[in-house]
Amino acid sequence: MSPFDLTRTLPADAMSAALRADVREGLTHDPKQLPPKWFYDAQGSELFEEITRLPEYYPTRAEREILEERAKTIADITRARTLVELGSGSSEKTRLLIDALGTPLTYIPVDVSESALNGAGRALLADHPGLTVHALVADFQRGLELSPTPGPRLVAFLGGTIGNLLPEERAAFLASARAMLAPEDTFLLGTDLVKDEATLVAAYDDAQGVTAAFNKNVLTVIDRELGADFDPADFDHLALWDRENEWIEMRLRARRDLTVKVPALDLTADFAAGEEMRTEVSAKFREEGIRAELAAAGMRLRHWWTDRKGRFALSLASPASPEG
Template sequence: MNDFELTRTLDEHAAERALREDVLHGLTRFPKVLPPKWFYDARGSELFEEITRLPEYYPTRAEREILLERAQEIAAVTGARTLVELGSGSSEKTRHLIEALPALEAYVPVDVSESALTGAAHALLAEHPRLRVHALLADFTKPLLLPDTPAPRLVVFLGGTIGNLLPPERAVFLKAVRAMLSPGDALLMGTDLVKEGSVLVAAYDDAQGVTAEFNRNVLAVIDRELDADFRPADFDHVAVWNREEEWIEMRLRARSELAVKIRALDLVVPFEAGEEILTEVSAKFRRQGVQEELAAAGLELAQWWTDAAGRFALSLSVAGGSGREAPAEASGRVSGAA
């Protein structure tokens, strides 16, 4: 493919080193913690796709509703000639934007999976043969050097993934995104919104137990990659709404006292009965908070859209200094049923 280029900023052993470091540091501290990125091996990715189709899990449907309704407006406001997607995966969601952006010349997907990047690029170039795809094999939580592509740029960060970062991490991340942007470039970001705790807990603890299997999958990853002897069935899946922090916490709770050997690290990890590993934080947001966090990073909130039920939001913010007038406030929710 002449219009496909891949830049590797991660070597073939980067993931292994990061896993070893995260497991060593996370399971020898109290309370124990594992980053959610380790859910997503091949099996974990399949389980997450299944989660997005569950009746309890609304975020994917709500975000797609907004994208379908607002893609033309996003295109008109940004005039983007380059689309950068952080954590692109299969690039499925951004197809709506790519089709809606008449001036688009380049697409820059950023992901840690080379197979996902190349597979998505083949599919997109078959549909859009005039598009240039310059993929970055990179960790988007680290500072990025974007390829030389036409301005203006639109960076998209979808799925509510920003909620997996704690507030100090979000501040660092948003400042790093702002550093990638020139005046007049924009950020489109998905955020799940604060709502009734019962709705949120159900979304992370479904009746079919798919999310429970997804949560336990991180133990299967450690077993396979680090020669450990976790038995996922020894741990209960727990989802808790933290009202004070306004985030969901996913945990794995030991059913009994046990000790786990992680041979690749020459480590034995003891667990008391009822002891937990925090595996994910998923923050939920309010408009004012999002606006303040963006402003602190040097980004001006220009548009705010929610789905019809007000469950999920897409925010469009602009890097200042261009002299370009910020677009008028959006009216709010999109039309149609959720």
């Protein structure tokens, strides 16, 4: 059997259909909104990689610091023989877990991007003899059914990506993650933590304007894929801290009155000068909140690790026993 295989669970037109549905719903919503997953075409992914290297953007470095210090501990606790990574992307930080877990090991990266899965999976195989990669082209928010693989399993959701989900979406996602776990399996979750407003806003509004370009890239994606006539120059990038909900909102604010046409949807959208469209929510967390959300999904928080500055956390959870 080949050490690499790739399975597609999404229909060929699934992403195109999802984009159409999201843009139609978002541009007709009051207030207007678009989901952040549409930032990530090839250009958007390059911009995000640039963001992770900016001095203001601490989450990637903080999470990597935790993994560098705790990967061996995680491996010793979980004894995982299968590593499942949801939203795997480049799988760069995952190397630390794979190195700690050792081989033989089955790695199941899950992502909507087939090219990302191919590139990351084959690069890992080149460096890790004894690794088996079963790549899965899928949308983790739709729920997953995994093929039988050696246990115990460690299911990882890194990068703080869970913060992009609204509370009801998080509850549904965590319930689906719990459904993947056998009693001996574990769930590793990366979360950005609540901290001072200045640090948070700077991470999403850097001085070089890279995050602004990343935010506006969603308009370029819609123009290319749906024939729309958005002009990114007509919008300003905003990053705001919502104290009540404890999340950052990224928005695009229209600089003038304008009308955007989206021919593929037979849709027009009017923007008033100063009107704002939300493009991302990035929730920040506290330990007690994570504990409660995991418990509501049927999981128990077992271990909690932060970087040395207390900016980011990795939590390790397991299925809760019937007694809790």
